[in-house]
Every structure is written in C-alpha cells, then in structure tokens.
Amino acid sequence: MATEGTNLSGYNKALLPNGEKFRVGIVVSQWNEDITSSLYKGAFDTLLDLGVKPVNIIKWEVPGSFELIYGCKKMQEQMVNAVIAIGSVIQGETKHFDFVCDAVAQGIKDLNVNRETPVIFCVLTDNNKQQSIDRSGGKHGNKGVEAAVAAVQMADLRMKA
Numbered sequence: 001m002a003t004e005g006t007n008l009s010g011y012n013k014a015l016l017p018n019g020e021k022f023r024v025g026i027v028v029s030q031w032n033e034d035i036t037s038s039l040y041k042g043a044f045d046t047l048l049d050l051g052v053k054p055v056n057i058i059k060w061e062v063p064g065s066f067e068l069i070y071g072c073k074k075m076q077e078q079m080v081n082a083v084i085a086i087g088s089v090i091q092g093e094t095k096h097f098d099f100v101c102d103a104v105a106q107g108i109k110d111l112n113v114n115r116e117t118p119v120i121f122c123v124l125t126d127n128n129k130q131q132s133i134d135r136s137g138g139k140h141g142n143k144g145v146e147a148a149v150a151a152v153q154m155a156d157l158r159m160k161a
C-alpha cells in the first residue's frame with residue numbers, strides 16, 4: 001500500500017510497549033533542514049508520548065543523508081535500545097539522488113544485519129519538495145511519528161529476543 005490513503009501519524013498507544021525503560025538515539029541530516037526538523041519533532045514528541053524520558057533521547061546531527069550511515073553506526077555504540085535515522089532526499093537534475101538513496105538504504109540495512117541495535121529508516125526519498133512536506137506533518141502525516149513507534153516496538157523486540 002502506498003502512503004496515499006494512509007496516515008503516517010496514526011498509532012494505537014494501548015497496543016504498544018511502554019517506552020519508559022528505553023534510551024533512543026536520533027541522528028538527523030542537515031540537508032533539507034525544514035523537512036528533517038519536522039520529522040525530528042514528530043519523532044521526539046511521539047517518543048515522549050510512548051513513555052520515553054527526555055533525558056533518554058540523544059540527538060546528533062550529520063551533514064547529509066549519506067552521513068547517516070556513519071552517524072548511526074557510532075550512535076549504536078552509545079548504549080541505546082534503538083536508533084532512528086532521519087533524512088530528506090529530494091530528486092535533483094542528476095542521478096545523485098539514486099546513489100544517495102540506495103547507499104543510505106543499504107548502509108542502514110547493513111547496520112541492522114551486522115549489529116544488535118535496531119536502526120529505523122526515517123529517510124524520505126521524494127520526487128519533489130511537496131511530497132516531502134506532505135510526509136513530514138502534511139496531508140499524509142509525519143514519518144517521524146511512524147519511526148518513533150517502530151523504534152519502541154523494535155527496542156521491545158530486541159529486549160525479548
């Protein structure tokens with residue numbers, strides 16, 4: 001199902017684990033900062049709503065989405081239960097978009113495969129700015145909210161597994 005017709009901000013708190021015991025690291029790209037700051041706010045506010053304590057949310061910034069790979073790798077070493085990677089990649093004139101998106105997706109996949117701390121993929125890969133706006137607090141909701149819910153669920157899974 002595409003994002004169209006769903007809402008990225010919808011969740012049922014009663015069906016989710018309590019986040020009070022979790023520490024969550026969030027690595028945020030500075031490219032398209034208007035978009036990534038909205039994604040971060042959605043994630044931060046949702047983590048608090050799910051019981052994560054403010055002192056247990058660690059935020060780092062990196063230059064661009066490509067650097068999320070390295071930033072998340074180092075965040076995994078910070079004794080956190082989950083990591084959220086936040087970025088916004090928007091198609092330009094060249095194939096650079098394809099290489100950045102593929103590299104980041106593969107790099108974050110590798111961090112999940114090769115290490116124990118789950119890394120949540122909260123990277124928008126949009127054809128244009130309006131699609132990014134629609135998915136970071138616009139008509140389709142906020143992917144940062146979706147990412148925070150996934151982070152708490154995966155932290156809980158890791159603790160049980």
Ligand SMILES: Nc1c(NC[C@H](O)[C@H](O)[C@H](O)CO)[nH]c(=O)[nH]c1=O
Pocket residue numbers: 029031032063064065066067087088089090091100
């Ligand atoms: N065009 C976008 C970029 N490009 C920058 C790269 O992510 C990287 O920082 C650079 O190639 C140096 O290694 N990054 C985004 O996050 N979003 C874009 O739209």
Ligand SMILES: CC(=O)[C@@H](O)COP(=O)(O)O
Pocket residue numbers: 089090091092093094095096097098100
């Ligand atoms: C995703 C990118 O790197 C892209 O926005 C850069 O734009 P361009 O392809 O026009 O150089």
